[in-house]
Amino acid sequence: MSDRFFLYDDTTQAKTRFVSFMGEEQRHDLALIYSDRHYGKVIVLDMLSNRFAIIGQDDLKEEGYLEFAFGISEEKAADLLDFLNEIIY
Template identity: 65%
Template sequence: MSERFYLYDDTEETKTRFVSFMGENQRFDLVIIKTDRHYGKVLVLDIQSSRFAIIGSDDLEEPGYIEHAYNINEEDANELSEFLEEEVLS
């Protein structure tokens, strides 16, 4: 068996928030992880869809980013973006 080659193996302190809210069309069950690793961005996991993205304010301004990352329609993406902008990234 060959020797395992690690690119990195770090342990960091994180701040983890579990939040659930109901939008107009769907429920959002999120895990939001803040760490120093991603240059001020947060890791947002959607428990319902098993999808995640590393998100910063610049990503919320990118057309279609949230829709693609979470495989949701534009209306739901706008609700999620508003939540993240107001509650997480401010």
């Protein structure tokens, strides 16, 4: 068996915020993970669909990004976009 080659193996402190809210189209149950990794972006986990994305303000400005990342319709993404615009700087 060959030696394992790690690109990195770090342990960091992270803050996790759990949020649940009802939008116009659907309920959103999210876990938001803040850490020093990912250039200040937030790991957003959708606990209902088991999908996640690493999101920053630049990603929120990209048309269709949330729809693609979370596999949701434009209408459902609108609620999520409104919320994420409030908390991601």
